[in-house]
Every structure is written in structure tokens, then in C-alpha cells.
Amino acid sequence: ILDEGSFEADIDSYIDSEEYDSAYGENIVPYYRGYKTQTGKKMVGFTHMFQLLRGASSSDFKGSLSGKSPALNKYVIQETPLAVVPPSGGSDGWSFQDTPLGARSRHGVGASSSGKVYRVEVTAYRSKVVNRVSKFRRSNQVFLVPFDQLSKEYQRIHQQGGVIASITPVS
Template sequence: MTFGPASRLGVARFEETPPVELLPGRSEEDVEAVIAAVYRQVLGNAYVMESERVVVSESQLKLGAISVREFVRQVAKSDLYKSRFFDSCPRYRYTELAYKHLLGRAPDGFEEMKYHSTVLDQQGFEADIDSYIDSDEYQEKFGEFTVPFYTGYKTQTGKKMVGFTHLFKMLRGASSSDLKGSLAGKSPVLNASAIQGTPLAVIAPSSASNGWSFQKPTSSPSVPLKVGDQMYRIEITGYRSKAVNRISKFRRSNRVKLVPFDKLSEEYQRIHRDGGVIASITPV
């Protein structure tokens, strides 16, 4: 289930574009489309010059010697990826981007960040890339022949709501780039929010000064609060009229609820079950 109207949240293109797969009987054009989609996803929509392409791996994919998954692995392990997102970025920035590029979501909290930090310390960069691509999650989502795509903006079984809100701070439209198009630059976008498991405001993109930059709300606390202390304002729209004859299809006007942190996930699920659409979630 998509969170809110996709066009309002900047993810309409992702919602409307089907996954890119390399199917049996593929044509040259199909393979080229897969290659372009892998570069776009794994490199965070950054421009790739001809001299930077991993041409040997491209040739192997065209010949059927490797699967799409293995091509994704080679691009993620390439000097191009390593120099852009690992060597030049702080560790937590690299980790949050690796989750976005390879699993299509934001990290799900401190334990996931800590796990990959341990892999990096003990086994190094290439082993860390393998830990994403060889994971059960990758296999279940994408398998051998589907290019990874963004999934974190939809509700997902077994995943925390905080990761869902975090992705919207990292993914602000199909034209944004993780290399030069992010306001955060090379600094971590989530940082304390991911470590503490704190949900962030979800604000629809609109303009440079209101929403699109997805800036941290000024009302956010400067020190961590205990679970349940922070209140969140949920703006809800999309409820259909519950007239007895069920004829009316007009939407009700927006409703607002104030919910404590420890009830946020429960309320979020209830709203979706009732057919509502969440327009925004902001800390009070």
C-alpha cells in the first residue's frame, strides 16, 4: 500500500514504473534497458560517463554469463561506486545509501547500522556489499533477474514505520541525485534519527522553501525523549463518506489527530485499514 497520493509525495514515477526484469528471450534493447536501470538505481541516479562504466561486467551480462544480481554486485563493488559513496562519505552516510541503492529502503534502526559497521570493521567494503546482495531480503524482493527498486515508501510486512518515514528524507523525487542533488551532500541524512528509531515528518514536496528540501522541523526536540513522550500530529485525508446508501464518493475534509510516539505505528496501521490517506506526520 502506497503512503498517500504518490504525486503529492514525489514518488509518482516510482509507483507508475514497473520493475525492470531480464526475461527469457530478451533482446539487445532489453539488456541495455536493464544496464541503464542498474546504473540509475545503484548509483543513486547520478550521471555516469562512458569511461566510468563497468564494460567487462556489461559484456558478461549481454552474453548471459552473469545474472542481473551479479551485475548489480559488480557495479556496487566497482571503483566508481566505492569512490563516490564509500571513500568520500562518512560511514553512516555510506550505510544509509547502500540500503537505499541495494535494498530500496532506509535502514531500519540502530541494529542494522551497527551490523554493517561490524562487517566493515571485520571484513571490509566488498564483504559489506555482499551482505546486502546475498541477504534473504534481496532474494525475496528482487531475485536473480530484477533490478532493485524503491520499496520503502510502501508499507512492508515486518518493517518498522520509522524506516518508512526515513526513506522520504532520502528519496525526494525521480530527478534527485545522491551524488550532487542531495541537500545533505556527503553528510548522513538520518544519523541520530536512525540510531534512536525516531520517526521524521513526512512532508509533500512543493517548493524550495516549503517541503521539497525535507528539512528537519524546528519543533523537534534538541535532546532525546523517552518513548511515549513525544506527540505527533497526523493529518489525514481520503476518508470516503460513510452514507448508508454508499452512493456518495466525495472525500471528507482533512482530519487531524495527536498521537504519542508509542501509539504512532498502531494508529498508522488503523488509518490505512479504514481507507484513509496520511497527508503528513509532524512532531508537535
């Protein structure tokens, strides 16, 4: 069609086809119809599709938190599946935002020579002065601490009025 006609003729051939007419008719804006998994296909592609297509009447630019930055670049390269969450509506706010650093690795925490890193969960931060209200927003805090710094972190937490709920090895 492109060889014989023009670009407009090619577009018209799609719009005037029987398949298009039976799927959308004359008064419906086209939308993605392939929300199905297929035998032999990886689920990674299926989950990536939901990051780009958020449902009927969604905008790939205005509705995206990533704005003009690539939405799936690092996930496609690493073949990492993503959570499929429903689009937000009303006063729910955005239901899923990826963390800026990602949550797959421990950023900024190096293991000591023994190779051990510990997860220290702290609860009940209390002020030691007259005001007994915690200066922290959350009641529980979690720290990843290398073994050689564990004693120093333990002392710091207690000096600030924290109560250690648990210390567990991570690696």
C-alpha cells in the first residue's frame, strides 16, 4: 500500500479494515487489547507492559512518574520482572514508585574482613529530656551494620534513647 499510495492510505487501510471495525467501531478510541500471557513467553515482558500501559484511557506521558526518563531501561536490560499494581485513582495517590536506589542490594554497607553484616532493628526511640515524644517519624528503624562497627552502633542507639528489638546476621 505504501508503494502504490501514501502514508495516509496505509493508515486508512488499518482504520477501514473489518478487524478494526469489529473491535472498535466508529466511536471508540483504540486501546491495547492484548492483556494475556502466552505459552512459551516470559512473564517479564508481561509485567513490563503494565508499567507502560496502565489501562484504558491512560497516557504514556502524563500518567507516568518517570516523565521523560526511560521507564524500563534498567529492568529490560537485567530481565527483572516488576510488580503489577492497579493504577491509582481518587485520593489513593500513586500506588507504586520505585525507590531511587532500588532495593536489590545493600548500598553503602560494606562487609568487614569476616564478611558479616548485621540487621539491627531499633524501636521505641525516646527523648531523654522532658519532651518524651520521639524525634523520628517511624517508631521502628532498621540499620545494616558491618560486624566491626556493631559495638559503636549499639552505643549510639542507646545514647539516643533507642531500644534494640533484634540483631540478626544478613550475610
